[in-house]
Amino acid sequence: MRRLLLLAMAAGLSACATQPKQAAGPVDTVPLSLIPMPAQVLRVPGHFKLDAATTIVVAPGDTQARRVAGQLQAWIRQARGFAPAIVEGKAASGGIALATQAGIKGREAYTLDVGGDGVRIAANDETGLFYGAVTYWQLLTDPAARNGVPGLHIVDAPRFEWRGLMLDSSRHFQSVNEIEHLLDQMAMHKLNTFHWHLTDDQGWRLQIEKYPKLTQTGACRKAVGPDAALTGGADKPYCGFYTQEEAKQIVAYAAERHITVVPEIEMPGHAQAAVASYPKFGAGGKKLAVSSDWGVNTALYNVDDGTFTFLQDVLDEVMDIFPSTYIHVGGDEAAKDEWERSKAVQAKMKSLGIDDEEKMQGWFIARIGDYLEKHGRRLIGWDEILDGKVPASATVMSWRGTDGAIKAANAGHDVVLAPSPTLYLDRLQSTLPDEPPGRPSGQTMKTIYDFDPVPADIAPDNAQHVLGAEVTVFTEYLPNWYRTQHAIFPRIAALAERTWSPKADWNGFLSRIPVQMSRYRAAGIVPSDGAFAVAIAAEPAGNDTAKVTLSNQTGYGKLRYTTDGSAPTAQSTAYGGPFDVTLPTTVRANAFDGGFGLAGPRDRAIDAKSLLRRSSDELDTCSDKLVLRLESPRAVNGQRPVYKVDIMDTCWMWKGVKLDGRYGVAVTVDRLPFNYALWKDAKGVVSRKARSAAGELEVRQDTCDGPKLTTIPLAKAKDGRATLDGILPKREGTHDLCFVITGKPGPKMWVLGEVQLR
Numbered sequence: 001m002r003r004l005l006l007l008a009m010a011a012g013l014s015a016c017a018t019q020p021k022q023a024a025g026p027v028d029t030v031p032l033s034l035i036p037m038p039a040q041v042l043r044v045p046g047h048f049k050l051d052a053a054t055t056i057v058v059a060p061g062d063t064q065a066r067r068v069a070g071q072l073q074a075w076i077r078q079a080r081g082f083a084p085a086i087v088e089g090k091a092a093s094g095g096i097a098l099a100t101q102a103g104i105k106g107r108e109a110y111t112l113d114v115g116g117d118g119v120r121i122a123a124n125d126e127t128g129l130f131y132g133a134v135t136y137w138q139l140l141t142d143p144a145a146r147n148g149v150p151g152l153h154i155v156d157a158p159r160f161e162w163r164g165l166m167l168d169s170s171r172h173f174q175s176v177n178e179i180e181h182l183l184d185q186m187a188m189h190k191l192n193t194f195h196w197h198l199t200d201d202q203g204w205r206l207q208i209e210k211y212p213k214l215t216q217t218g219a220c221r222k223a224v225g226p227d228a229a230l231t232g233g234a235d236k237p238y239c240g241f242y243t244q245e246e247a248k249q250i251v252a253y254a255a256e257r258h259i260t261v262v263p264e265i266e267m268p269g270h271a272q273a274a275v276a277s278y279p280k281f282g283a284g285g286k287k288l289a290v291s292s293d294w295g296v297n298t299a300l301y302n303v304d305d306g307t308f309t310f311l312q313d314v315l316d317e318v319m320d321i322f323p324s325t326y327i328h329v330g331g332d333e334a335a336k337d338e339w340e341r342s343k344a345v346q347a348k349m350k351s352l353g354i355d356d357e358e359k360m361q362g363w364f365i366a367r368i369g370d371y372l373e374k375h376g377r378r379l380i381g382w383d384e385i386l387d388g389k390v391p392a393s394a395t396v397m398s399w400r401g402t403d404g405a406i407k408a409a410n411a412g413h414d415v416v417l418a419p420s421p422t423l424y425l426d427r428l429q430s431t432l433p434d435e436p437p438g439r440p441s442g443q444t445m446k447t448i449y450d451f452d453p454v455p456a457d458i459a460p461d462n463a464q465h466v467l468g469a470e471v472t473v474f475t476e477y478l479p480n481w482y483r484t485q486h487a488i489f490p491r492i493a494a495l496a497e498r499t500w501s502p503k504a505d506w507n508g509f510l511s512r513i514p515v516q517m518s519r520y521r522a523a524g525i526v527p528s529d530g531a532f533a534v535a536i537a538a539e540p541a542g543n544d545t546a547k548v549t550l551s552n553q554t555g556y557g558k559l560r561y562t563t564d565g566s567a568p569t570a571q572s573t574a575y576g577g578p579f580d581v582t583l584p585t586t587v588r589a590n591a592f593d594g595g596f597g598l599a600g601p602r603d604r605a606i607d608a609k610s611l612l613r614r615s616s617d618e619l620d621t622c623s624d625k626l627v628l629r630l631e632s633p634r635a636v637n638g639q640r641p642v643y644k645v646d647i648m649d650t651c652w653m654w655k656g657v658k659l660d661g662r663y664g665v666a667v668t669v670d671r672l673p674f675n676y677a678l679w680k681d682a683k684g685v686v687s688r689k690a691r692s693a694a695g696e697l698e699v700r701q702d703t704c705d706g707p708k709l710t711t712i713p714l715a716k717a718k719d720g721r722a723t724l725d726g727i728l729p730k731r732e733g734t735h736d737l738c739f740v741i742t743g744k745p746g747p748k749m750w751v752l753g754e755v756q757l758r
């Protein structure tokens with residue numbers, strides 16, 4: 001914070017009460033923590049300090065300004081504890097004037113002027129006024145403007161019209177309150193599209209009056225593994241859905257915050273919960289349960305006219321609840337096995353002269369697209385909808401990288417970018433040992449910030465087809481609101497800036513994040529601090545000593561540490577490079593910006609024994625086919641251990657182990673559900689010959705086919721977490737160690753949690 005104030009003073013933005021005279025300057029001299037950064041910010045003379053006597057002024061009859069005034073008043077009350085009175089009349093000196101004003105182009109555009117005589121926000125439309133008020137609220141909540149907002153002239157409008165977030169409420173669902181909390185935050189980031197993933201194989205979550213079984217049956221699945229902790233036991237199903245009243249409440253809540261809710265009803269795949277509810281609409285001819293398996297389930301709708309009547313009836317109710325122009329119909333990952341096998345589907349294809357199942361999906365989607373178009377709506381779907389012929393009005397959401405967007409835009413379709421893995425917030429954001437479980441592939445705040453929503457391969461003439469971008473929040477590994485927040489914040493800020501601001505400025509953005517983090521905390525949001533938190537690495541450095549290396553993800557802030565067990569402060573030793581410690585020691589560290597810790601302090605207890613230990617996170621997986629970080633269904637000391645595992649090959653490597661003097665190994669193993677629908681990938685799951693029903697853990701030297709050093713029977717672990725010992729033969733020198741589990745995973749699998757050498 002001190003750094004911000006120094007910069008502020010250097011730029012003439014004195015934080016003291018006197019008003020500096022200062023000519024207009026460019027934005028980069030204004031160190032204000034605005035996110036997303038407005039299109040144009042100019043310094044002007046003066047500054048304005050809000051107090052309890054300040055009024056918010058609107059013109060008589062300006063109902064749009066009056067509504068926004070009420071919202072701004074509530075935000076000021078929350079931030080400052082007093083509520084400026086709203087008065088009708090002419091903008092008075094010393095007040096905050098909100099006015100709709102013709103001549104400002106764009107529904108979301110606004111101007112914001114701050115000077116010695118007050119604040120004026122103007123826009124052509126209520127949405128622009130709302131965004132102007134958001135910007136003013138950000139200024140008020142910036143400690144750099146604690147003693148008054150500096151004189152500013154801001155002219156702002158978004159780069160893209162679709163600035164979104166997709167929330168999966170099928171795999172795990174959120175309460176109405178939690179969704180409203182998210183909508184509040186989306187609005188404060190000027191995000192305007194809430195894409196709500198309401199149906200999938202693992203749960204149908206929207207009440208449909210004409211088809212009550214969709215929620216009586218389709219909203220419940222068997223609680224497998226960690227889900228049992230959510231329901232209170234493996235015998236209690238995981239159930240929940242939104243009533244139409246609740247969905248309408250969410251739509252209205254979003255609309256007040258200028259957010260459109262785009263519902264997603266998946267078809268023709270991701271349909272297992274619906275088919276479990278109404279088997280006659282399925283193509284497989286089998287009775288199915290709502291799925292408890294993550295991945296690609298193969299249940300598809302059939303293509304009978306009766307099924308289209310069902311889907312159209314569902315869409316009628318959906319359109320009644322959701323006024324959005326766009327209706328998302330999914331279309332992704334529709335494995336065609338059932339259609340290939342179905343006589344009825346094959347007969348229908350023949351009668352239509354369609355010779356392959358992918359084109360049949362195109363026909364399916366086009367038929368639904370026509371229906372939506374007749375009702376004045378537009379179809380949007382994942383990029384697989386391009387595999388067939390869809391109406392030109394269909395909008396394509398590109399998730400399989402950016403190829404779908406490039407192909408679609410160049411073919412004249414509008415597109416929204418949501419590429420996996422870049423904008424997938426279920427991907428983990430740090431490699432810290434305390435990162436929650438999920439999908440490890442390193443989508444840091446920077447990888448998101450570096451993503452430009454207009455891929456270079458879209459011809460310039462077609463760039464106008466890019467409506468914008470959104471982050472997705474799939475919730476297989478986000479079972480609760482705490483984890484969901486951790487995934488969303490602060491990475492949502494990166495998406496907000498890249499979809500709103502005309503220019504990217506990573507360093508500027510990063511320096512604005514600490515204030516944004518304080519805004520989250522004030523709003524009761526628990527963000528991830530993984531961009532700043534210190535990682536503490538240690539390696540042996542001779543008798544009784546270890547070499548310690550500190551780092552943080554963004555390189556932002558000054559790293560400081562202690563070795564006496566005390567909490568690191570802004571006065572603690574500054575990190576200047578790897579240092580030696582005498583064992584045993586606890587290193588505690590944090591990154592500081594001026595006097596403020598940027599993250600929670602992290603610590604690491606280091607002794608001779610811990611240097612001979614590796615967690616699965618610190619080991620390599622033997623292959624990189626489908627690596628996950630999974631939590632144990634069992635808590636240990638109130639916490640569920642997390643394991644890194646390639647579910648296609650349960651095998652880990654510890655590289656470069658000095659084996660001299662090592663005579664024993666202890667492995668901590670655990671038993672997890674293997675609840676994955678792997679479709680064609682299932683063939684690739686590695687199976688190793690086991691000597692017993694429970695299987696073994698083998699330790700091999702140098703490679704996974706190398707000499708077997710020890711075999712540890714897993715039967716002793718029964719069906720849970722256990723630490724098991726093995727004896728190592730005498731070996732010299734440095735070797736890689738491979739830890740492989742024999743047998744074939746499913747319906748449970750063994751995982752390695754930790755290895756301790758002795």
Ligand code: ACM
Binds near residue numbers: 332333382399
């Ligand atoms: C998706 O991630 N299957 C859209």
